[in-house]
Amino acid sequence: xxxxxxxxxxxxxxxxxxxxxxxxxxxxxxxxxxxxxxxxxxxxxxxxxxxxxxxxxxxxxxxxxxxxxxxxxxxxxxxxxxxxxxxxxxxxxxxxxxxxxxxxxxxxxxxxxxxxxxxxxxxxxxxxxxxxxxxxxxxxxxxxxxxxxxxxxxxxxxxxxxxxxxxxxxxxxxxxxxxxxxxxxxxxxxxxxxxxxxxxxxxxxxxxxxxxxxxxxxxxxxxxxxxxxxxxxxxxxxxxxxxxxxxxxxxxxxxxxxxxxxxxxxxxxxxxxxxxxxxxxxxxxxxxxxxxxxxxxxxxxxxxxxxxxxxxxxxxxxxxxxxxxxxx
Amino acid sequence: xxxxxxxxxxxxxxxxxxxxxxxxxxxxxxxxxxxxxxxxxxxxxxxxxxxxxxxxxxxxxxxxxxxxxxxxxxxxxxxxxxxxxxxxxxxxxxxxxxxxxxxxxxxxxxxxxxxxxxxxxxxxxxxxxxxxxxxxxxxxxxxxxxxxxxxxxxxxxxxxxxxxxxxxxxxxxxxxxxxxxxxxxxxxxxxxxxxxxxxxxxxxxxxxxxxxxxxxxxxxxxxxxxxxxxxxxxxxxxxxxxxxxxxxxxxxxxxxxxxxxxxxxxxxxxxxxxxxxxxxxxxxxxxxxxxxxxxxxxxxxxxxxxxxxxxxxxxxxxxxxxxxxxxxxxxxxxxxxxxxxxxxxxxxxxxxxxxxxxxxxxxxxxxxxxxxxxxxxxxxxxxxxxxxxxxxxxxx
Numbered sequence: 246x247x248x249x250x251x252x253x254x255x256x257x258x259x260x261x262x263x264x265x266x267x268x269x270x271x272x273x274x275x276x277x278x279x280x281x282x283x284x285x286x287x288x289x290x291x292x293x294x295x296x297x298x299x300x301x302x303x304x305x306x307x308x309x310x311x312x313x314x315x316x317x318x319x320x321x322x323x324x325x326x327x328x329x330x331x332x333x334x335x336x337x338x339x340x341x342x343x344x345x346x347x348x349x350x351x352x353x354x355x356x357x358x359x360x361x362x363x364x365x366x367x368x369x370x371x372x373x374x375x376x377x378x379x380x381x382x383x384x385x386x387x388x389x390x391x392x393x394x395x396x397x398x399x400x401x402x403x404x405x406x407x408x409x410x411x412x413x414x415x416x417x418x419x420x421x422x423x424x425x426x427x428x429x430x431x432x433x434x435x436x437x438x439x440x441x442x443x444x445x446x447x448x449x450x451x452x453x454x455x456x457x458x459x460x461x462x463x464x465x466x467x468x469x470x471x472x473x474x475x476x477x478x479x480x481x482x483x484x485x486x487x488x489x490x491x492x493x494x495x496x497x498x499x500x501x502x503x504x505x506x507x508x509x510x511x512x513x514x515x516x517x518x519x520x521x522x523x524x525x526x527x528x529x530x531x532x533x534x535x536x537x538x539x540x541x542x543x544x545x546x547x548x549x550x551x552x553x554x555x556x557x558x559x560x561x562x563x564x565x566x567x568x569x570x571x572x573x
Numbered sequence: 574x575x576x577x578x579x580x581x582x583x584x585x586x587x588x589x590x591x592x593x594x595x596x597x598x599x600x601x602x603x604x605x606x607x608x609x610x611x612x613x614x615x616x617x618x619x620x621x622x623x624x625x626x627x628x629x630x631x632x633x634x635x636x637x638x639x640x641x642x643x644x645x646x647x648x649x650x651x652x653x654x655x656x657x658x659x660x661x662x663x664x665x666x667x668x669x670x671x672x673x674x675x676x677x678x679x680x681x682x683x684x685x686x687x688x689x690x691x692x693x694x695x696x697x698x699x700x701x702x703x704x705x706x707x708x709x710x711x712x713x714x715x716x717x718x719x720x721x722x723x724x725x726x727x728x729x730x731x732x733x734x735x736x737x738x739x740x741x742x743x744x745x746x747x748x749x750x751x752x753x754x755x756x757x758x759x760x761x762x763x764x765x766x767x768x769x770x771x772x773x774x775x776x777x778x779x780x781x782x783x784x785x786x787x788x789x790x791x792x793x794x795x796x797x798x799x800x801x802x803x804x805x806x807x808x809x810x811x812x813x814x815x816x817x818x819x820x821x822x823x824x825x826x827x828x829x830x831x832x833x834x835x836x837x838x839x840x841x842x843x844x845x846x847x848x849x850x851x852x853x854x855x856x857x858x859x860x861x862x863x864x865x866x867x868x869x870x871x872x873x874x875x876x877x878x879x880x881x882x883x884x885x886x887x888x889x890x891x892x893x894x895x896x897x898x899x900x901x902x903x904x905x906x907x908x909x910x911x912x913x914x915x916x917x918x919x920x921x922x923x924x925x926x927x928x929x930x931x932x933x934x935x936x937x938x939x940x941x942x943x944x945x946x947x948x949x950x951x952x953x954x955x956x957x958x959x960x961x962x963x964x965x966x967x968x969x
Contacts, residue, residue, distance in 0.1 A: 326783040328946065353780065355780065359775050363590070372582065
């Protein structure tokens with residue numbers, strides 16, 4: 246049983262009440278370890294969905310969970326909630342194997358969105374909040390707060406089926422958040438949202454992480470992930486191929502991307518040891534080079550080609566990291 | 574949150590959502606109308622039959638009309654007689670339904686079409702008695718002598734093994750339970766199936782199962798829908814009693830109260846078992862159409878069992894097929910109450926059959942829960958049992 250310390254979001258579990266042998270409870274101080282998937286494997290007949298997948302998601306941080314279609318992201322997320330039971334491996338929260346007690350502290354927005362279409366928004370959220378363990382008064386307060394926060398207060402007494410697609414998405418998000426979960430797992434949360442919806446959801450995710458929740462979400466919109474996430478895990482064929490902090494992963498890459506712009510539309514395509522030209526258009530050249538290449542040396546070379554208006558020497562963007570990780 | 578609270582929340586949602594729906598309002602009204610019709614229509618017909626309309630034509634003995642009136646009164650009917658001048662006029666009145674029967678010359682009965690056996694027996698006996706009295710008078714006997722001669726000697730009877738006086742009432746209660754169970758399964762078993770399928774097709778199931786176990790979800794659903802059904806039944810009961818009292822047809826509680834208790838027990842056990850079986854079918858199917866086709870096949874099972882109980886177990890309650898059927902969960906709720914009504918069923922048989930029902934219901938809930946969780950993974954084609962159970966060895 247978890248005893249939460251008081252925070253803005255009502256979470257940040259750092260103290261646990263563990264029943265001891267005599268049945269009494271004792272306070273045990275632990276480090277907030279968050280979510281751990283440890284060596285998960287899962288086969289569906291001949292198909293290997295997960296092949297020793299491991300990852301960690303820390304409280305207070307946002308983890309981007311990436312991979313090509315069919316890589317095993319949804320299966321891994323379902324394992325977190327016991328919807329799929331892995332053949333081997335373990336799912337832990339705060340060091341304990343997850344079970345019904347933990348599942349009710351988690352929030353989940355599945356890829357396949359689903360709500361009761363004929364049920365009113367407020368009733369639906371109230372029902373889900375109570376199923377997650379809130380009592381009547383807590384549920385009512387929380388539902389009102391999230392309806393207000395997500396701009397749904399005026400539609401609270403409408404049936405879900407009567408709402409627009411965007412508003413249904415918001416209700417779906419509210420359903421995942423209504424019990425103030427300690428871990429939030431969102432499967433493709435940005436899919437189908439308009440730019441304003443994307444912005445609002447990104448703000449909510451950041452706010453939740455700031456309040457102490459661990460947030461895991463999958464997405465194919467890598468620019469968005471780069472803006473929102475602090476940590477990233479890339480999987481392919483059910484295996485982890487990249488994991489860590491986004492900045493550290495970018496910095497640790499052995500590649501750098503160079504972009505050079507020239508004033509007079511010069512076409513510059515140099516031969517560089519430890520690098521290659523990705524694009525050489527009039528006035529603009531893009532290179533991929535080894536991280537050991539000296540940028541000063543590149544600037545000197547570029548100046549021989551023409552007058553520079555811009556020079557950048559950057560670690561790979563998330564999309565580049567993703568491609569490197571998946572393509573090898 | 575414990576399982577009981579989760580089950581309670583799921584059941585409460587089912588109750589509140591269904592009671593508010595149009596289907597509930599219409600089906601409740603239909604049930605109440607059916608109850609009223611079932612009591613009022615026979616009562617109206619009974620009233621019609623209470624008046625015996627007799628036409629007389631030709632040479633009718635003077636004693637006939639008072640004799641017919643006396644017999645009619647003795648059987649609780651009122652008699653109206655009318656004399657006609659000619660046979661054609663009398664027959665026209667018979668054709669126009671102004672008469673029930675026509676007596677010609679005190680010796681012939683004329684019917685329009687269908688012969689009313691009860692009226693026929695009364696009329697024939699009365700006509701013969703009046704005829705004998707006429708012949709006795711012709712022989713010079715006084716009325717007292719004729720009566721002394723014609724009154725039949727009382728024949729005493731005794732039974733070596735007298736039947737249970739409550740047998741009919743118990744049998745009626747058992748049949749009522751059987752038909753109520755069939756009706757409830759048709760209506761609410763279908764509601765369970767539809768509810769489960771809708772949760773799958775609307776994909777809300779994944780949101781629910783991330784919060785509550787499939788077993789608790791299914792149990793709550795069956796209980797909630799069952800409670801709505803029982804509420805409708807209970808709503809019908811006072812209406813039935815009040816209406817019956819209004820039309821003087823209260824003959825109900827001859828049945829031993831314990832029989833009614835057993836009937837209710839088997840109704841609840843049977844409803845629970847078949848509801849979870851329907852839920853398991855729905856958990857396996859992917860779309861509403863598949864559910865409907867599978868449900869049609871599955872609905873044949875209780876229908877067959879009800880027919881077996883009605884036509885076999887009633888006649889041969891102690892034969893081995895009926896005894897075995899009492900311990901099989903799919904047939905026990907139909908066969909056992911009927912057997913108990915018409916024969917002697919040992920208490921251990923009832924206890925064992927009830928225990929088997931409970932264990933079977935629990936097992937089916939567990940299997941259905943596994944199928945439900947496993948079937949989340951697929952909505953394209955109905956999975957085979959081994960697929961869904963294998964795909965999710967859910968311990969939830």
